[in-house]
Amino acid sequence: MLLVTGITGHSGRYFLQELIKNKYEGTIRCIIRETSDTSMLDNSQLKIEKVVGNLDDKEFIDKAMVGVNTIIHIYNIHHSPVIVQTAIKNNVKKAILVHTTGIYSNFKNASQEYKEIEKKIIEFVKDSNYKINITILRPTMIYGDLCDHNMSKFIKMIHKLPIIPVIDKGNSLIQPVNARDLGKAYYTVLKFSSKNPELKAYDLSGDKPIKMIDVLKLISQELNKKVIFVNIPMGLGVFTARIMKALSIGKFDVIEKVQRMGENRSYSHGDATNDFGYNPMPFEDGIKIEVGQYKVKQMKV
Structure with a gap:
């Protein structure tokens, strides 16, 4: 049995789409909240078992793992230790944990x-x-839909403001990853089998590094909006924040x-490409989809 957390979330929904597309045959036990929108689960035609509970409740997690052989934990990195500890206790064979490249930041x-x-x-x-196979996946900045907390903010800001402040000329590099690519990666790793139990970690970044200023310019182009970008030196930005x-x-x-706006946040996904064929879409294609969603939403307002 497969146990999944966060399947109704942003990248989790794209993982569910991969399960549906590939007609996953096993039973999928999904941990959800009472307020979760389960319509996609209900209409998936997969063998879904929904369990409502709180991941802060260790007793609940223990019960949820009965009969489980594989876990994919998408919901929240802070629950990963208890997830792994309980998985070992319940003789789970494989755990896939979705973490973050934020681990590499120079800021404590x-x-x-x-x-x-x-x-x-x-x-x-x-x-x-007990030998358990653990794979840690570290996405970079996630985007792809208006529900993200990253590019959606930039899109709204550029649409509404004629002048946009940019820290250090926007020269810092980022490598946003589309949630669609993450959903595919989760499924591929789920089906990917390692010969020996081990702990491996992969960075899941976007296609190529891109400067922050170029990200903002691409968004303004897709919105067909003329924007003036005003440089804010890092010292002045930090002073204002203080x-x-x-x-x-x-x-x-x-x-x-x-x-962190002046910190490079670009990371190679070479290991993921070599080991399981990870091949993310270009940022230009992904942001076009998200800006398109924003335009449609604005037309309905």
């Missing part, structure tokens, strides 16, 4: 917690006599987010 607040989580997982595996934090008595703290 952005990366330290992720490093500690993966360290715990490694320790659980080493301390156990003032905002002070005025809000610490409630509005975006200092590190501003600092």
Whole structure:
């Protein structure tokens, strides 16, 4: 039996589409919340078993894993340690964990917690006599639909504002990954079999690195909107963020987010391509889809 968390979420829905397209034959136990939209699950014609529960409840997780041989945990990296610990307890053979390339950030607040989580997982595996096959997938900035929290914000901002501030001329590199490519990757890794139990990690990035300013220009072109980009030096951006934090008595703290705007966030997906044929779409194609969705939505307003 396959156990899935986060299947009704952004990239999880595309994973479900892959299961449907490939006519997955096994039973799929899906952990959902009471408020989850399960229409795609209900109409999938797959062998779906829905269980409502909270991943903060260890007893619930333990019960959900009875009879399970494979897990794909998409929902939240913070639950990964207890997922792995419980999987080992229940003799699960394979676990696929969706984490983040945020682990590579030079800023401690952005990366330290992720490093500690993966360290715990490694320790659980080493301390156990049970051999489990674990694959960690680390997506970069995820985009693809208006429900994302990344490109959708840029699209709205460029549509509404005539002037856009850009940190350090927007020269930092990013490598956004489309949720559609992640759904395909999850399915491929699910079907990918390793000869020996091991722990492997793969970065799942977009097709190629792209400068932030070029991302913004592509969006403005797709929106057919003329925008003036104003350069904000990093020092001034951080100073402004500190003032905002002070005025809000610490409630509005975006200092590190501003600092990260000057940090390169591009990572090679070469290992994923070599091992299981990962082949993400060009950003130009992906952003055209998302901007197209935005245009349709605006027409309905």
